[in-house]
Amino acid sequence: MTTQGNLGAQNSATDPDDITLGELLGALDSAADLPLVFNYDGRDVKPGYHVTEVKAGRFEALDCGANPESWTEIFIQLWDVNEDRSHMPAGKFMKIIGKVIEHVGLERAAKLTFEASDGIRPIQLHRAALPQIDGGVIRVKLSPRPSSCKPRDRWLQEQTCCAGSTSAKPCCG
Template structure:
């Protein structure tokens, strides 16, 4: 299957602006030779970027409504430096993640966060959008990971799935 087919198959992603590691790896399947270019803050990562760390964490917390929360999150750290080389091929990125999977349990449906820094500015947290092909490159747009209020987010999700007729009492919450 070509990357175009893989990308097309992923249009049903739960949130195309906030994909999982499984969705990213599936999209990159078949694009091993194409350069993988991440972009953030209106710029592309420099051609010499490194994947300096991949880690998985399991979190237990209380949200602002005192509700217990638990989730798994995968963090991929990108060091945005310029070295005398081209952007990393997508296949090399997949091999790096594959090597991590040999040693660390990476849940494919876990939240995916990119930590990006040029080594001088503080690390910034980003979420990743579905990859796309543009100009012979696989491009992944990173956007700042926003804070959220989980009780509010659940309430909005319940309202979206509510099928009460217009003017009726809300069926949710």
């Protein structure tokens, strides 16, 4: 194993800055013994962090263009506290998620959101990037989950993938 690199290189993540539960678990599987360190707000979580809750939700909504939307989302809550121990090994994290998969049934293709708080500041919502091996640890960079306008996002995607197309039919699938 290399001392530095992207663990998700063998994965085909749609957006390497917004991975699914399956992409995260697949990347961690090859480095289960290494410490797992989440990074958000420009710093690493404290060594005593806990995974305090894992929940799955099925959402039905109307977007701002009155289009029906539905998705499944997994929320992993991190309690960012310092206790007298080292960062959790990736294998322990995977066992925690495995127990939840057994009892709750998580969809590996579901949208993945991390909730992080130190127990004092409000929970912040984050998306996860593909894990990287860095200095003997697995580092997962979390970035704030932005809001978006789904009709605009779809329009922009169509403009991007249809650029240069002369077909009268929609060119994005």
